[in-house]
Amino acid sequence: MKKLSPIFKILLIPFSFLYGLVVALRNLLFDFNILSVSEFKIPIISVGNITVGGTGKTPHIEYLITLLKDDYKIATLSRGYKRKSKGFIIADQNTNSSQIGDEPAQIKKKFPEIIVSVDRKRVNGVKNLLSSEHGNELNAVLLDDAYQHRYLKPGLSILLIDYNHPITRDFILPFGRLRESANEKDRANIIIVSKSPKKTTPIDRRIFVKELDLLPYQTLYFSCLDYGNLQSVFKKDAVNLTNVDWEKDNFSILLVTGIANPQPLKEYLDDFSDIIEEIQFPDHYSFTQKDINLIREKFDNLEGENKIIITTEKDAMRLHDMQIETDIIRKNLFFVPLRIKFMNEDKSLFDNQILNYVRKNRRSSNLHNIETDSI
Known part of the structure; x- marks a missing residue:
């Protein structure tokens, strides 16, 4: 996400003051x-x-x-x-x-x-x-x-x-x-x-x-x-990654995210691959066929012989419900489960x-x- 210039941010201060007043008044109505x-x-x-x-x-x-x-x-x-x-x-x-x-x-x-x-x-x-x-x-x-x-x-x-x-x-x-x-x-x-x-x-x-x-x-x-072990979004069609030695095989990764802050996942994946390309969408993004075409294009152009697409668990829900017909994506699309x-x-x-x-x-x-x- 593009950072706002310091001057523009200063211009937002009056709006923050007004917004804060409205929220504070609402909370007072509940408090009393x-x-x-x-x-x-x-x-x-x-x-x-x-x-x-x-x-x-x-x-x-x-x-x-x-x-x-x-x-x-x-x-x-x-x-x-x-x-x-x-x-x-x-x-x-x-x-x-x-x-x-x-x-x-x-x-x-x-x-x-x-x-x-x-x-x-x-x-x-x-x-x-x-x-x-x-x-x-x-x-x-x-x-x-x-x-x-x-x-x-x-x-x-x-x-x-x-x-x-x-x-x-x-x-x-x-x-x-x-x-x-x-x-x-x-x-x-x-x-x-x-x-x-x-x-x-x-x-x-x-x-x-x-x-x-x-x-x-x-x-x-x-x-x-x-983070847990990789899981396939489309289990019936997925390539077999059982017992993959990440360091040895040096997979290239296309990271596709539609969450507020994908940086922690990116940092986690940095330990497994030297080649990570990213496509970032807004939080809770509704994927379209145009986006699927973009993912396919980026994946085709990704360097390396061994390569996969990784997304978040939340994004996997929406991508799965799209019933994607592109075989190359169905086979290579995985998500990383997140726990605390x-x-x-x-x-x-x-x-x-x-x-x-x-x-x-x-x-x-x-x-x-x-x-x-x-x-």
Whole structure:
């Protein structure tokens, strides 16, 4: 993405001030109960951020799913960003990314046993989940990207902060990357510093603790990205990469991404290939046949005898749903699964906090304190 000139950025400051005022006023209306808030007597965990760009919400949601799914009946509820449908939808095995969005589609594919739902209006979404055929057995709901959706009050709110973009050193949009003031971090019960270096030092931790100035009820954890083994997007047609010695074979890579920040993946792949060509699309990009033609052309012109196309797990959902007919792409298109790992003792502490919350707040009745149906 092209960087803005310093002069142009300065011109954005008044707009950031006005935007910040509007957001602050909205938050005050909620703080003083002028805008109504709905709560549910079921464990609801919200995962979100206050910055634009990727902080790793989906892999953290998937971590929570893995932690809870064996002992509890859980559902995820997302907005379904850039989907072509409207209203409330519960996904099944035939639901694709155009119907529910790429991230919910990814979750449903990886965890077919859980309930995956979408609704822009989160209060309406939870109501529909509880009144659905799954409602009586539902033990917990995971809200994806709902930190700013204050009409619904979660029982546990998790705020993600990118290690490389601390909110305490950032500014309100459009001058900076913040959707709201950094002070709104105080609404979170848990703060996770995501995308941390795998060798985060005690000094690094102390710097974040000092800058964030945590409140007594808040806990801080650090997580890092962890990439899995390559998987084919079109399994039936894929070339066999089992036991490939990357260093020996020296594959050339065409990296195709439609995410907010592909740099961490690029840095990871740098260890496996000296030749990496990139095609970058905007976040949550909807691929077209013209784009497929471009990918084919770039792949044909890529240097080296051994070459493959690598994309992200989210992009793989959308590319798979296109039903690409070009054999050379179907055979050579792979994605890198993304997971998160907690640093050191943070894993056991985080796991226990989540499990204790869900266990102690197991649902005793249906709804309470519902004040609005339309928000």
